[in-house]
Amino acid sequence: MSRNKSKIIHHLAKRTQVTRQRRQVLLLTILMLVFGVIVANHVKSIHAQTENSDLMSRYRQRQEQLDRYETQYERLLEEQQVLSNRKEDAIARLLEREGQSELLDELSRVRALAGFTAVTGPGVRVILNDKPDYDLFLDSPDSIVHDGDIHHVLDLLRSQGAAAFAVNGQRVVTATSIYCAGPTIICNRQRLTPPYIIEAIGNGEPMAALVLADPQLAIRQTIAISLVVEVEVLDQLTIPAFAEANKPDPYINLLEVVNR
Template sequence: MGRRHKFNLYLTLVTFSTGFLVATSVETTKLMQRERMNDQLFQQETQLNERILAEKEQNRHLENQLLDLQRQVGKVEEAMAQRKSEAAGILSELEAARMRAGVVPVEGPGVVITMQDNQNAGSAADVTNYIVHEQDVRLVVNELRAAGAEAISINGQRLVSNSAIRCVGPTIIVNGIKSAAPFVISAIGDPHTLESALHLPGGVMQTLQDFVQIDMAKKEKIQLPAYVGDAKSKHS
Protein backbone atom coordinates (compact mmCIF):
# COMPACT_ATOMS: atom_id res chain seq x y z
CA MET A 1 0.00 0.00 0.00
CA GLY A 2 1.36 3.34 -0.95
CA ARG A 3 2.01 6.20 1.39
CA ARG A 4 -0.52 8.39 -0.32
CA HIS A 5 -3.19 5.76 0.00
CA LYS A 6 -2.54 5.42 3.77
CA PHE A 7 -2.77 9.17 4.20
CA ASN A 8 -6.18 9.28 2.53
CA LEU A 9 -7.37 6.41 4.72
CA TYR A 10 -6.20 8.20 7.85
CA LEU A 11 -7.80 11.41 6.68
CA THR A 12 -11.08 9.61 6.08
CA LEU A 13 -11.00 8.04 9.54
CA VAL A 14 -10.20 11.37 11.15
CA THR A 15 -12.96 13.12 9.24
CA PHE A 16 -15.45 10.41 10.11
CA SER A 17 -14.46 10.48 13.74
CA THR A 18 -14.59 14.22 13.84
CA GLY A 19 -18.03 14.23 12.25
CA PHE A 20 -19.22 11.57 14.67
CA LEU A 21 -17.92 13.51 17.61
CA VAL A 22 -19.47 16.73 16.36
CA ALA A 23 -22.82 15.00 15.75
CA THR A 24 -22.67 13.37 19.16
CA SER A 25 -21.79 16.68 20.79
CA VAL A 26 -24.67 18.46 19.03
CA GLU A 27 -27.09 15.73 20.03
CA THR A 28 -25.81 15.78 23.57
CA THR A 29 -26.21 19.56 23.68
CA LYS A 30 -29.76 19.30 22.39
CA LEU A 31 -30.54 16.62 24.94
CA MET A 32 -29.13 18.74 27.75
CA GLN A 33 -31.11 21.75 26.52
CA ARG A 34 -34.29 19.69 26.43
CA GLU A 35 -33.60 18.44 29.94
CA ARG A 36 -33.00 21.99 31.13
CA MET A 37 -36.20 23.10 29.46
CA ASN A 38 -38.06 20.19 30.99
CA ASP A 39 -36.61 21.11 34.39
CA GLN A 40 -37.68 24.71 33.91
CA LEU A 41 -41.15 23.68 32.79
CA PHE A 42 -41.45 21.36 35.77
CA GLN A 43 -40.35 24.10 38.12
CA GLN A 44 -42.81 26.53 36.51
CA GLU A 45 -45.60 23.98 36.71
CA THR A 46 -44.75 23.29 40.33
CA GLN A 47 -44.76 27.02 41.12
CA LEU A 48 -48.09 27.45 39.32
CA ASN A 49 -49.61 24.55 41.24
CA GLU A 50 -48.35 26.04 44.48
CA ARG A 51 -49.83 29.41 43.55
CA ILE A 52 -53.14 27.77 42.63
CA LEU A 53 -53.23 25.97 45.97
CA ALA A 54 -52.36 29.20 47.77
CA GLU A 55 -55.11 31.06 45.89
CA LYS A 56 -57.61 28.34 46.74
CA GLU A 57 -56.63 28.53 50.38
CA GLN A 58 -56.92 32.32 50.28
CA ASN A 59 -60.35 32.06 48.61
CA ARG A 60 -61.50 29.61 51.26
CA HIS A 61 -60.30 31.98 53.96
CA LEU A 62 -62.11 34.89 52.30
CA GLU A 63 -65.29 32.82 51.95
CA ASN A 64 -65.18 32.06 55.67
CA GLN A 65 -64.67 35.75 56.40
CA LEU A 66 -67.62 36.60 54.12
CA LEU A 67 -69.86 34.09 55.91
CA ASP A 68 -68.83 35.57 59.27
CA LEU A 69 -69.57 39.08 58.01
CA GLN A 70 -72.94 37.98 56.62
CA ARG A 71 -73.83 36.45 59.97
CA GLN A 72 -72.79 39.65 61.74
CA VAL A 73 -74.81 41.77 59.28
CA GLY A 74 -77.79 39.47 59.83
CA LYS A 75 -77.56 39.97 63.58
CA VAL A 76 -77.27 43.74 63.17
CA GLU A 77 -80.28 43.78 60.81
CA GLU A 78 -82.31 41.74 63.29
CA ALA A 79 -81.34 44.12 66.09
CA MET A 80 -82.24 47.14 63.93
CA ALA A 81 -85.58 45.59 63.00
CA GLN A 82 -86.27 44.92 66.67
CA ARG A 83 -85.35 48.49 67.58
CA LYS A 84 -87.53 49.85 64.78
CA SER A 85 -90.41 47.72 66.00
CA GLU A 86 -89.85 48.91 69.57
CA ALA A 87 -89.56 52.52 68.39
CA ALA A 88 -92.76 52.16 66.36
CA GLY A 89 -94.51 50.75 69.42
CA ILE A 90 -93.26 53.58 71.62
CA LEU A 91 -94.27 56.16 69.00
CA SER A 92 -97.73 54.60 68.75
CA GLU A 93 -98.11 54.70 72.55
CA LEU A 94 -96.87 58.29 72.59
CA GLU A 95 -99.36 59.33 69.92
CA ALA A 96 -102.16 57.59 71.82
CA ALA A 97 -101.11 59.35 75.03
CA ARG A 98 -100.98 62.70 73.25
CA MET A 99 -104.44 62.13 71.83
CA ARG A 100 -105.84 61.16 75.24
CA ALA A 101 -104.19 64.23 76.75
CA GLY A 102 -105.68 66.33 73.96
CA VAL A 103 -102.41 68.11 73.19
CA VAL A 104 -102.56 67.41 69.45
CA PRO A 105 -105.37 67.89 66.92
CA VAL A 106 -106.91 64.65 65.65
CA GLU A 107 -108.87 63.54 62.64
CA GLY A 108 -110.94 60.46 61.95
CA PRO A 109 -114.42 58.96 61.57
CA GLY A 110 -117.01 59.35 64.26
CA VAL A 111 -120.33 60.94 65.15
CA VAL A 112 -121.67 64.44 65.70
CA ILE A 113 -124.46 65.03 68.22
CA THR A 114 -126.32 68.33 68.17
CA MET A 115 -128.30 69.35 71.29
CA GLN A 116 -130.53 72.40 71.68
CA ASP A 117 -133.52 73.55 73.69
CA ASN A 118 -136.91 72.07 72.90
CA GLN A 119 -138.87 74.39 70.59
CA ASN A 120 -141.92 73.95 72.82
CA ALA A 121 -140.02 74.94 75.97
CA GLY A 122 -141.71 78.39 76.10
CA SER A 123 -145.19 76.91 76.47
CA ALA A 124 -144.25 74.28 79.05
CA ALA A 125 -145.19 74.61 82.71
CA ASP A 126 -141.60 73.99 83.79
CA VAL A 127 -139.32 75.49 81.15
CA THR A 128 -136.16 74.19 82.81
CA ASN A 129 -137.11 70.60 81.91
CA TYR A 130 -136.90 71.42 78.21
CA ILE A 131 -133.63 73.28 77.94
CA VAL A 132 -130.17 71.74 77.69
CA HIS A 133 -128.29 71.53 80.98
CA GLU A 134 -124.71 70.51 81.70
CA GLN A 135 -125.88 67.14 83.05
CA ASP A 136 -127.51 66.39 79.68
CA VAL A 137 -124.26 67.17 77.88
CA ARG A 138 -122.29 65.21 80.45
CA LEU A 139 -124.61 62.22 80.00
CA VAL A 140 -123.86 62.14 76.26
CA VAL A 141 -120.13 62.59 76.81
CA ASN A 142 -119.94 59.78 79.36
CA GLU A 143 -121.84 57.41 77.06
CA LEU A 144 -119.48 58.24 74.19
CA ARG A 145 -116.44 57.59 76.36
CA ALA A 146 -117.90 54.30 77.58
CA ALA A 147 -118.46 53.29 73.93
CA GLY A 148 -114.78 53.83 73.12
CA ALA A 149 -114.65 57.38 71.78
CA GLU A 150 -111.00 58.32 71.32
CA ALA A 151 -111.46 62.10 71.38
CA ILE A 152 -114.39 64.44 72.10
CA SER A 153 -115.05 68.15 71.73
CA ILE A 154 -117.96 70.42 72.68
CA ASN A 155 -118.50 73.45 70.46
CA GLY A 156 -114.85 73.23 69.40
CA GLN A 157 -113.48 72.86 72.94
CA ARG A 158 -111.43 69.66 73.22
CA LEU A 159 -112.23 67.60 76.31
CA VAL A 160 -109.40 66.22 78.42
CA SER A 161 -109.43 64.15 81.61
CA ASN A 162 -109.96 67.15 83.90
CA SER A 163 -112.20 69.21 81.67
CA ALA A 164 -115.13 70.72 83.55
CA ILE A 165 -118.62 71.09 82.08
CA ARG A 166 -120.62 73.68 84.04
CA CYS A 167 -123.89 75.46 83.45
CA VAL A 168 -124.26 79.22 84.00
CA GLY A 169 -127.70 80.41 83.06
CA PRO A 170 -128.41 79.63 79.39
CA THR A 171 -124.74 78.92 78.66
CA ILE A 172 -122.42 76.00 79.31
CA ILE A 173 -118.78 76.52 80.25
CA VAL A 174 -116.22 74.03 78.90
CA ASN A 175 -112.52 74.54 79.70
CA GLY A 176 -113.41 77.98 81.01
CA ILE A 177 -115.02 79.01 77.70
CA LYS A 178 -118.73 79.90 77.57
CA SER A 179 -120.89 78.71 74.72
CA ALA A 180 -124.62 78.76 74.05
CA ALA A 181 -126.97 76.33 72.34
CA PRO A 182 -126.89 74.56 70.01
CA PHE A 183 -124.26 72.38 71.66
CA VAL A 184 -122.36 70.31 69.12
CA ILE A 185 -120.58 67.28 70.55
CA SER A 186 -118.09 65.72 68.14
CA ALA A 187 -116.56 62.33 68.92
CA ILE A 188 -113.94 60.34 67.02
CA GLY A 189 -114.32 56.56 67.11
CA ASP A 190 -116.07 53.74 65.32
CA PRO A 191 -119.27 55.44 64.07
CA HIS A 192 -121.38 52.28 64.18
CA THR A 193 -120.33 51.45 67.77
CA LEU A 194 -120.92 55.00 69.00
CA GLU A 195 -124.30 55.22 67.28
CA SER A 196 -125.41 51.86 68.68
CA ALA A 197 -124.37 52.84 72.21
CA LEU A 198 -126.41 56.06 72.11
CA HIS A 199 -129.47 54.32 70.64
CA LEU A 200 -129.71 51.49 73.19
CA PRO A 201 -133.27 50.95 74.49
CA GLY A 202 -133.69 53.23 77.48
CA GLY A 203 -130.35 54.85 76.62
CA VAL A 204 -129.21 58.42 76.11
CA MET A 205 -131.05 59.29 72.92
CA GLN A 206 -134.33 57.80 74.13
CA THR A 207 -134.05 59.50 77.50
CA LEU A 208 -133.18 62.98 76.25
CA GLN A 209 -135.37 63.23 73.17
CA ASP A 210 -138.46 63.53 75.37
CA PHE A 211 -137.10 66.80 76.79
CA VAL A 212 -134.59 68.45 74.43
CA GLN A 213 -133.95 68.38 70.73
CA ILE A 214 -131.09 65.97 70.02
CA ASP A 215 -129.84 64.71 66.65
CA MET A 216 -126.95 62.50 65.68
CA ALA A 217 -125.08 61.95 62.40
CA LYS A 218 -122.28 59.58 61.48
CA LYS A 219 -119.29 61.18 59.76
CA GLU A 220 -116.45 59.68 57.72
CA LYS A 221 -114.06 62.44 58.81
CA ILE A 222 -114.14 64.69 61.85
CA GLN A 223 -111.43 67.16 62.81
CA LEU A 224 -110.96 68.00 66.49
CA PRO A 225 -108.67 70.79 67.73
CA ALA A 226 -106.02 70.39 70.41
CA TYR A 227 -106.76 71.41 73.98
CA VAL A 228 -105.93 75.10 74.42
CA GLY A 229 -106.89 75.64 78.07
CA ASP A 230 -104.58 76.36 80.96
CA ALA A 231 -102.49 73.22 81.51
CA LYS A 232 -102.10 74.08 85.22
CA SER A 233 -105.83 74.02 85.77
CA LYS A 234 -105.96 70.41 84.60
CA HIS A 235 -104.02 69.30 87.64
CA SER A 236 -105.31 71.76 90.23
Protein backbone atom coordinates in the same frame (compact mmCIF):
# COMPACT_ATOMS: atom_id res chain seq x y z
CA MET B 1 -195.91 108.36 33.47
CA SER B 2 -192.58 109.67 32.17
CA ARG B 3 -192.65 112.48 34.76
CA ASN B 4 -193.11 109.96 37.53
CA LYS B 5 -190.23 107.88 36.23
CA SER B 6 -187.94 110.92 36.14
CA LYS B 7 -188.95 111.77 39.75
CA ILE B 8 -188.10 108.26 40.88
CA ILE B 9 -184.71 108.37 39.11
CA HIS B 10 -183.96 111.74 40.67
CA HIS B 11 -184.99 110.42 44.09
CA LEU B 12 -182.83 107.33 43.71
CA ALA B 13 -179.82 109.39 42.55
CA LYS B 14 -180.19 111.67 45.54
CA ARG B 15 -180.41 108.64 47.90
CA THR B 16 -177.31 107.12 46.35
CA GLN B 17 -175.45 110.39 46.78
CA VAL B 18 -176.56 110.67 50.41
CA THR B 19 -175.50 107.04 51.04
CA ARG B 20 -172.11 107.64 49.44
CA GLN B 21 -171.62 110.79 51.52
CA ARG B 22 -172.58 108.90 54.70
CA ARG B 23 -170.18 106.11 53.83
CA GLN B 24 -167.38 108.60 53.26
CA VAL B 25 -168.13 110.33 56.56
CA LEU B 26 -168.15 106.94 58.30
CA LEU B 27 -164.85 105.97 56.68
CA LEU B 28 -163.39 109.31 57.58
CA THR B 29 -164.58 108.92 61.16
CA ILE B 30 -163.02 105.46 61.42
CA LEU B 31 -159.78 106.71 59.89
CA MET B 32 -159.71 109.67 62.25
CA LEU B 33 -160.33 107.33 65.19
CA VAL B 34 -157.48 105.03 64.11
CA PHE B 35 -155.34 108.08 63.48
CA GLY B 36 -156.14 109.37 66.96
CA VAL B 37 -155.34 106.03 68.60
CA ILE B 38 -152.06 105.71 66.72
CA VAL B 39 -151.06 109.31 67.45
CA ALA B 40 -151.81 108.77 71.15
CA ASN B 41 -149.87 105.52 71.14
CA HIS B 42 -147.03 107.13 69.27
CA VAL B 43 -146.83 110.03 71.72
CA LYS B 44 -146.79 107.48 74.54
CA SER B 45 -144.09 105.42 72.86
CA ILE B 46 -142.04 108.56 72.14
CA HIS B 47 -142.16 109.26 75.85
CA ALA B 48 -141.12 105.68 76.61
CA GLN B 49 -138.49 105.86 73.90
CA THR B 50 -136.97 108.92 75.50
CA GLU B 51 -136.60 106.89 78.69
CA ASN B 52 -135.31 103.93 76.68
CA SER B 53 -132.94 105.90 74.48
CA ASP B 54 -130.25 105.88 77.15
CA LEU B 55 -130.57 102.09 77.40
CA MET B 56 -130.48 101.81 73.62
CA SER B 57 -127.39 103.96 73.26
CA ARG B 58 -125.61 101.99 76.01
CA TYR B 59 -126.66 98.75 74.30
CA ARG B 60 -125.27 99.97 70.95
CA GLN B 61 -122.03 101.05 72.59
CA ARG B 62 -121.62 97.68 74.30
CA GLN B 63 -122.48 95.83 71.10
CA GLU B 64 -119.81 97.78 69.21
CA GLN B 65 -117.33 97.05 72.00
CA LEU B 66 -118.24 93.36 71.90
CA ASP B 67 -117.72 93.29 68.11
CA ARG B 68 -114.23 94.76 68.65
CA TYR B 69 -113.47 92.19 71.38
CA GLU B 70 -114.66 89.33 69.18
CA THR B 71 -112.45 90.51 66.32
CA GLN B 72 -109.52 90.82 68.72
CA TYR B 73 -110.19 87.32 70.07
CA GLU B 74 -110.19 85.83 66.55
CA ARG B 75 -106.94 87.65 65.78
CA LEU B 76 -105.31 86.41 69.00
CA LEU B 77 -106.41 82.85 68.27
CA GLU B 78 -104.90 83.05 64.79
CA GLU B 79 -101.71 84.47 66.27
CA GLN B 80 -101.62 81.63 68.81
CA GLN B 81 -101.99 79.07 66.03
CA VAL B 82 -99.13 80.64 64.06
CA LEU B 83 -96.93 80.77 67.19
CA SER B 84 -97.78 77.17 68.11
CA ASN B 85 -96.76 75.96 64.66
CA ARG B 86 -93.58 78.00 64.88
CA LYS B 87 -92.83 76.51 68.31
CA GLU B 88 -93.35 72.96 67.01
CA ASP B 89 -90.97 73.66 64.12
CA ALA B 90 -88.39 75.24 66.43
CA ILE B 91 -88.52 72.26 68.82
CA ALA B 92 -88.19 69.78 65.95
CA ARG B 93 -85.19 71.65 64.47
CA LEU B 94 -83.49 72.04 67.84
CA LEU B 95 -83.90 68.40 68.88
CA GLU B 96 -82.71 67.21 65.50
CA ARG B 97 -79.67 69.45 65.73
CA GLU B 98 -78.94 68.18 69.25
CA GLY B 99 -79.42 64.55 68.18
CA GLN B 100 -82.46 64.13 70.46
CA SER B 101 -84.97 62.66 68.01
CA GLU B 102 -86.13 60.20 70.72
CA LEU B 103 -87.17 63.10 72.92
CA LEU B 104 -89.08 64.57 69.99
CA ASP B 105 -91.03 61.31 69.58
CA GLU B 106 -91.75 61.15 73.33
CA LEU B 107 -92.91 64.75 73.36
CA SER B 108 -95.23 64.15 70.39
CA ARG B 109 -96.69 61.05 72.02
CA VAL B 110 -97.24 62.67 75.42
CA ARG B 111 -98.80 65.74 73.80
CA ALA B 112 -101.18 63.49 71.84
CA LEU B 113 -102.16 61.62 75.04
CA ALA B 114 -102.80 64.92 76.81
CA GLY B 115 -105.08 66.11 73.99
CA PHE B 116 -102.64 68.87 72.98
CA THR B 117 -102.74 67.99 69.27
CA ALA B 118 -105.64 68.04 66.82
CA VAL B 119 -106.64 64.60 65.61
CA THR B 120 -108.70 63.24 62.75
CA GLY B 121 -110.57 60.02 62.20
CA PRO B 122 -114.01 58.53 61.64
CA GLY B 123 -116.64 59.16 64.27
CA VAL B 124 -119.96 60.55 65.25
CA ARG B 125 -121.59 63.93 65.78
CA VAL B 126 -124.38 64.31 68.34
CA ILE B 127 -126.30 67.57 68.44
CA LEU B 128 -128.27 68.47 71.56
CA ASN B 129 -130.55 71.47 71.42
CA ASP B 130 -133.17 73.14 73.59
CA LYS B 131 -136.85 72.66 72.79
CA PRO B 132 -137.58 74.66 69.60
CA ASP B 133 -138.95 78.11 70.50
CA TYR B 134 -138.29 77.47 74.17
CA ASP B 135 -140.22 79.94 76.30
CA LEU B 136 -138.71 80.70 79.69
CA PHE B 137 -142.14 81.43 81.21
CA LEU B 138 -144.20 78.68 79.60
CA ASP B 139 -141.84 75.72 79.23
CA SER B 140 -140.29 73.48 81.85
CA PRO B 141 -136.59 74.03 82.70
CA ASP B 142 -136.19 70.38 81.68
CA SER B 143 -136.68 71.51 78.09
CA ILE B 144 -133.23 73.07 77.89
CA VAL B 145 -129.97 71.15 77.59
CA HIS B 146 -128.23 70.68 80.94
CA ASP B 147 -124.66 69.71 81.82
CA GLY B 148 -126.02 66.28 82.82
CA ASP B 149 -127.17 65.68 79.22
CA ILE B 150 -123.70 66.42 77.88
CA HIS B 151 -122.03 64.24 80.55
CA HIS B 152 -124.48 61.47 79.71
CA VAL B 153 -123.71 61.57 75.97
CA LEU B 154 -119.96 61.63 76.70
CA ASP B 155 -120.38 58.60 79.00
CA LEU B 156 -122.26 56.74 76.25
CA LEU B 157 -119.49 57.54 73.76
CA ARG B 158 -116.78 56.51 76.26
CA SER B 159 -118.51 53.17 76.80
CA GLN B 160 -118.25 52.56 73.04
CA GLY B 161 -114.52 53.27 72.98
CA ALA B 162 -114.41 56.89 71.78
CA ALA B 163 -110.80 58.07 71.51
CA ALA B 164 -111.24 61.86 71.55
CA PHE B 165 -114.14 64.25 72.01
CA ALA B 166 -115.04 67.89 71.65
CA VAL B 167 -118.05 69.91 72.73
CA ASN B 168 -118.68 72.95 70.52
CA GLY B 169 -115.05 72.79 69.40
CA GLN B 170 -113.68 72.52 72.95
CA ARG B 171 -111.50 69.42 73.33
CA VAL B 172 -112.63 67.31 76.27
CA VAL B 173 -109.47 66.46 78.23
CA THR B 174 -108.80 64.80 81.58
CA ALA B 175 -109.24 68.07 83.48
CA THR B 176 -112.25 69.30 81.53
CA SER B 177 -114.99 70.63 83.73
CA ILE B 178 -118.50 70.91 82.27
CA TYR B 179 -121.21 72.66 84.29
CA CYS B 180 -124.30 74.84 83.88
CA ALA B 181 -124.09 78.60 84.34
CA GLY B 182 -127.61 79.99 83.91
CA PRO B 183 -128.89 79.14 80.44
CA THR B 184 -125.36 78.44 79.18
CA ILE B 185 -122.79 75.70 79.81
CA ILE B 186 -119.17 76.24 80.78
CA CYS B 187 -116.62 73.87 79.29
CA ASN B 188 -112.86 74.43 79.66
CA ARG B 189 -113.67 77.84 81.16
CA GLN B 190 -115.46 78.85 77.93
CA ARG B 191 -119.13 79.77 77.87
CA LEU B 192 -121.03 77.62 75.38
CA THR B 193 -124.53 78.18 74.06
CA PRO B 194 -126.91 75.76 72.33
CA PRO B 195 -126.90 73.87 70.07
CA TYR B 196 -124.28 71.70 71.76
CA ILE B 197 -122.34 69.77 69.15
CA ILE B 198 -120.56 66.77 70.62
CA GLU B 199 -118.08 65.13 68.27
CA ALA B 200 -116.17 61.94 68.96
CA ILE B 201 -113.59 59.94 67.08
CA GLY B 202 -114.10 56.20 67.14
CA ASN B 203 -116.29 53.55 65.63
CA GLY B 204 -119.17 55.72 64.41
CA GLU B 205 -121.95 53.18 63.81
CA PRO B 206 -122.07 51.57 67.28
CA MET B 207 -121.64 54.95 68.98
CA ALA B 208 -124.57 56.38 67.00
CA ALA B 209 -126.71 53.28 67.62
CA LEU B 210 -126.11 53.52 71.37
CA VAL B 211 -127.08 57.20 71.49
CA LEU B 212 -130.21 56.60 69.38
CA ALA B 213 -131.34 53.67 71.54
CA ASP B 214 -130.58 55.29 74.88
CA PRO B 215 -133.67 55.31 77.15
CA GLN B 216 -132.62 58.43 79.08
CA LEU B 217 -132.25 60.46 75.89
CA ALA B 218 -135.55 59.01 74.63
CA ILE B 219 -137.30 60.43 77.71
CA ARG B 220 -135.65 63.81 77.10
CA GLN B 221 -137.17 63.81 73.59
CA THR B 222 -140.78 63.09 74.65
CA ILE B 223 -143.37 65.76 73.79
CA ALA B 224 -143.47 67.09 77.35
CA ILE B 225 -139.74 67.91 77.23
CA SER B 226 -139.00 68.06 73.48
CA LEU B 227 -135.22 68.25 73.67
CA VAL B 228 -133.67 67.93 70.23
CA VAL B 229 -131.18 65.08 69.71
CA GLU B 230 -129.61 64.53 66.30
CA VAL B 231 -126.99 61.92 65.47
CA GLU B 232 -124.76 61.70 62.42
CA VAL B 233 -122.08 59.14 61.55
CA LEU B 234 -119.07 60.72 59.83
CA ASP B 235 -116.30 59.13 57.76
CA GLN B 236 -113.86 61.75 58.94
CA LEU B 237 -113.87 64.53 61.45
CA THR B 238 -111.28 66.62 63.22
CA ILE B 239 -111.17 67.11 66.96
CA PRO B 240 -109.19 70.25 67.77
CA ALA B 241 -106.30 70.41 70.20
CA PHE B 242 -106.99 71.58 73.74
CA ALA B 243 -107.07 75.37 73.38
CA GLU B 244 -104.89 76.00 76.44
CA ALA B 245 -102.24 73.42 75.52
CA ASN B 246 -99.53 76.07 75.58
CA LYS B 247 -100.29 77.00 79.16
CA PRO B 248 -102.04 74.16 80.97
CA ASP B 249 -100.88 75.30 84.44
CA PRO B 250 -104.32 76.33 85.80
CA TYR B 251 -105.44 72.73 85.31
CA ILE B 252 -102.52 71.06 87.09
CA ASN B 253 -101.44 73.61 89.69
CA LEU B 254 -102.74 71.47 92.58
CA LEU B 255 -100.90 68.33 91.51
CA GLU B 256 -97.65 67.39 93.26
CA VAL B 257 -95.81 64.66 91.39
CA VAL B 258 -94.99 61.68 93.62
CA ASN B 259 -93.22 59.30 91.32
CA ARG B 260 -91.95 59.59 87.78
